Amino acid sequence: MSNTVIVGTQWGDEGKGKVVDLLTAKADMVVRFQGGNNAGHTLVVDGKQFIFHIIPSGILYEGKKCLIGNGLVVDPEVLLEEIKKLKESGITVTPKRLSLSEKAHIIMPYHRAVDHAREAAKGRDKIGTTGRGIGPCYEDKVARTGVRAIDLTEPETLEEKIKTNLKEKNFYLTEFLGAEPLEAKPILDKYLQMADELTPFITDVSLELDQARKSNKKILFEGAQGTHLDVDHGTYPFVTSSNPVSGAACSGAGIGPGQLHHVLGIVKAYTTRVGAGPFVTELTDKTGDYIQERGREFGATTGRRRRCGWLDLVVVGDSVRLNGLNSIAVTKLDVLTGLDEIKICVGYDLGGERINHRPASLKKLAQCVPIYDKMDGWQEDISHVRQMEDLPVKAKAYLERITKITGVPVSVVSVGPGREETIVIKNPF
Numbered sequence: 001m002s003n004t005v006i007v008g009t010q011w012g013d014e015g016k017g018k019v020v021d022l023l024t025a026k027a028d029m030v031v032r033f034q035g036g037n038n039a040g041h042t043l044v045v046d047g048k049q050f051i052f053h054i055i056p057s058g059i060l061y062e063g064k065k066c067l068i069g070n071g072l073v074v075d076p077e078v079l080l081e082e083i084k085k086l087k088e089s090g091i092t093v094t095p096k097r098l099s100l101s102e103k104a105h106i107i108m109p110y111h112r113a114v115d116h117a118r119e120a121a122k123g124r125d126k127i128g129t130t131g132r133g134i135g136p137c138y139e140d141k142v143a144r145t146g147v148r149a150i151d152l153t154e155p156e157t158l159e160e161k162i163k164t165n166l167k168e169k170n171f172y173l174t175e176f177l178g179a180e181p182l183e184a185k186p187i188l189d190k191y192l193q194m195a196d197e198l199t200p201f202i203t204d205v206s207l208e209l210d211q212a213r214k215s216n217k218k219i220l221f222e223g224a225q226g227t228h229l230d231v232d233h234g235t236y237p238f239v240t241s242s243n244p245v246s247g248a249a250c251s252g253a254g255i256g257p258g259q260l261h262h263v264l265g266i267v268k269a270y271t272t273r274v275g276a277g278p279f280v281t282e283l284t285d286k287t288g289d290y291i292q293e294r295g296r297e298f299g300a301t302t303g304r305r306r307r308c309g310w311l312d313l314v315v316v317g318d319s320v321r322l323n324g325l326n327s328i329a330v331t332k333l334d335v336l337t338g339l340d341e342i343k344i345c346v347g348y349d350l351g352g353e354r355i356n357h358r359p360a361s362l363k364k365l366a367q368c369v370p371i372y373d374k375m376d377g378w379q380e381d382i383s384h385v386r387q388m389e390d391l392p393v394k395a396k397a398y399l400e401r402i403t404k405i406t407g408v409p410v411s412v413v414s415v416g417p418g419r420e421e422t423i424v425i426k427n428p429f
Contacts, residue, residue, distance in 0.1 A: 003219040004262045004428040005246045008226030009319035011235075011273035012244075013299070013306060014266040015331030015414060017043050017057045020222050022412070022422055023264075026429035028217040030058030031067040031209065033252030034242040035224030036107065036137070037078045038130040040299065044417045050089070054079050056222050059086065059093060065212075067205045070103035071242065071252020073137040074149065076194040100198065101205035101254075102150040108162070108191075110169040110182050111136040117177035129275075138241040140165070149202050152195035159188050206254025213259055218429055221249040221260070227319040228358070235362065238277030246323040262428040264411065265325040267316055267402070269333045272306040274299050278365040281309035281345045295335040310372070312345040313405050318358050320406050327428065329412035330399060334421075339377035342398060346405055347371040375401065383416040386423055 004023060008014045021043050024030055037053035044050075045060060052059075054074060056066040068074060079100075083093045111133030119129055129135060140146035145165055151158045163184050170181040212219060225244040228234045232243060242248070246263045250256060270291055271281055283291065288308045291297070297306035319325065336342055348355050348368035359365050378392040385391050391399075391413075399410050413423040 002261045002429050003213075003221065003259055004264055005221040005223070005249045005260055006264050006266060007223045007244060007246050007319075007323050009265040009267050009316045009323070009325070009328075010226045010271055010312070011228050012039065012224070012226040013272055013274065013297075014226060014268045016222065016224075016266045017052065018331065018414060018417070018419070018422075019264070019266055019329045019412060020220065021045070021057050021060060021419060022424070023220055023427065023429060024058035024061050024064055026218065026427055027058065027064065027220040029065045029067060029209070029212055030056040030220045030222055031069050031205065031253050032056045032072060032222045032224065033069040033249045034071040034244060035240065036073040036132060036134040037075050038132045038134045038240065039224035043419070045419050047418075048089070053082060055082050055086070055093070055098065058220065058222075059091065059097065064097075065099070066097060067099045067208065067253070068101060068104060069205055069253040070101040071248060072101070073105045073107050073134055073141070074100065075107040075132065076152070076191065076198055080194060080197055095200045095203075098201055099203045099205055099208055100149055100201040102148065102202050103205075103254075104149045105137055105141045106147040106149060106152065106191075107133045107137045108147060108165070109187055110166060110173075111140070113173055113179060113182060114169060114177070117173060117179040121177055135241040149198070152191065153199050153202060155192055155195075158191060158195070159184075162188055162191075209253060209255050213255070219259075221253060223249070227322055228315055230322075233318075233322050235277045235358075235365065236360075238275060238362075262326045263323050264327055264329055264428055265316075265319055265323055265408070266329050266331060267311075268331050269311060269336055269398075270295070271309045271312045271315065272297050274304050274306050278362055278368075279307055279309060280314070280348060280365065280368050281312045281370050282307055283309045287339070290339070291335060294338075295332055310343045310345055310370070311402070312370070313402065314345060314348055314356060314358055316406055317356060320408055325408050327411035327426065328402070328406065328408050329414070330402065330410055331414040333395065333399075333413055334381075334383050334415045336377065336398075337382060338379060342375045342377045343372040344375065344398075344401060344405070345370040346373050373401065383421050385415055388413070388423055388425060391423075
């Protein structure tokens, strides 16, 4: 048995979905442990594109069980729409294929209303939230006023929570944010209707995982976003509202740390981020445009253009420490094809002092100047390559440099968007 955790090492959008899809072939179960529908995994299978926001991408494999852990905040409307779209694509999602933790928190209309109104009120100082209600839902979770999946099975409990929460939310919306109030009855009616469809999926995911562990099943834990969007360890406040680091797999799924055997960090061959916040290696020139266009760097959830820059191994190095990485999967290596010169950030210059970690202060981070190693690029098409030895010498040198600086071996290399366009050096399972 070898349970594996997959985490992003940058600011999300590293290509975790494809790697999850790849490793699911060897897994028995796939569980998502944090975040919400502010994340998106894009997969290309047999030329067909799939975009997932809540359901683990392992659902594309028949006979694999997918689980939505208690660490998520779930928009039931989005979840049901994903189930519907999968059915239209010939993939029927039943409770035998998918479980929703009874302890997962539910995103309500007032969460989305608060999210939008706050961002509008902040103007130029906005964080860049997706407006999906993720943060406000996590706030209610911590405040102990949240609606959980189990509440969908108890109409009286659901009604009481909606009415109680709306008293506070409507006051905040109207008196502080200048937004419109919401009514309880339409919300209750809609959520009770969705509850009828979702109730068969609601169960104790922690118990299910424990039973799988005792049966020596192989479990894949799938994180959303990336380490530097972590609410504790990221570029706060330009972060998400949950913990995308590997340790959160335990609390977000209900399993002990001793059951996590391999942590795989996903490293995009360059760096991107969506939304505001300091970005030391950002490229605002033709090279940045080249990477953005070749990499099709638009958010799967928001459609927003991603900011692009050179690979930042200071950022990745912090992720190695925070997640305890055992190996690295390098994605989108093919996007760099065609560049005459490639740069890797190996340190920051902060006021004349070299540092090898990202400072917590955003003021200091904004003052950091990247220290680059320069490498020759390659011109050969690598999308057809399936063995490391068949890569161009300069592409292999790039990967070897990443391993040397991070101290972590590369186990997977993605050379194209398709499932088959992958070099697997060592499968964690």
